[in-house]
Amino acid sequence: MHGSEHKDGEHSTPEPDPRSQLWPRVLFSMAIFGMLVGLMIGRLTAPEPRVLEQVQVVEGGLDLWFNEEPKLHGEEVEGTLALVFEAEGKAARGQLQLQGKPVAWRVQKSDGGLLVTLVATRPLHGDWAGTEDEGRWRVQVRLRE
Known part of the structure; x- marks a missing residue:
């Protein structure tokens, strides 16, 4: 009686198909390639973040310089002026007269x-x-008592 082993091709068990093992690898590599191309296109089409580049003290207020126009919400709260910008930037502080x-x-x-x-x-x-x-966006804040 013959076993299922391959000995000189003298038995009835067919040889395994090498393509069946490669097909999942091909699909996986196509998925990875598609994801990488999508990420590259996303980086190219993503808007540049709005950044506060400079705070300048001027007579009677501040000039805030941005690379692009930010969305702005401002309020006067109990004698304090508060402005919120949809932007990024570094923390800073100072005084003006x-x-x-x-x-x-x-x-x-x-x-x-x-x-x-x-x-x-x-x-x-x-x-x-x-x-x-x-080419930059300037927000002028002018104060009064």
Whole structure:
């Protein structure tokens, strides 16, 4: 009686098909290749993140320079001016003078993006407006008592 072993091809058991073992490898490599191409296309079409590049102290307020126009939400809360930008940036702080009195400002990261707060010992009011200037976006914050 013959076993199922291959001995000089003298038995009835067919040889295993080498293609059946390669087909899953081909499908897996096509899936990996498709995912990599998709990731590359996604990186090329993704928008550039908005970044706070510079904070400039000017007479009566601040100029905030961004690489692109950020979404902005601002409020006056109990005498404090708070602006939230959908942007990235580094934390910073400083002081400016408003009619000879100090005003503290701070830039910090928050859940909604970048939070800019201006605080003084007296209630502050402010106006802000954004304009495109020299290929960058400038948000001018002007304070008043």
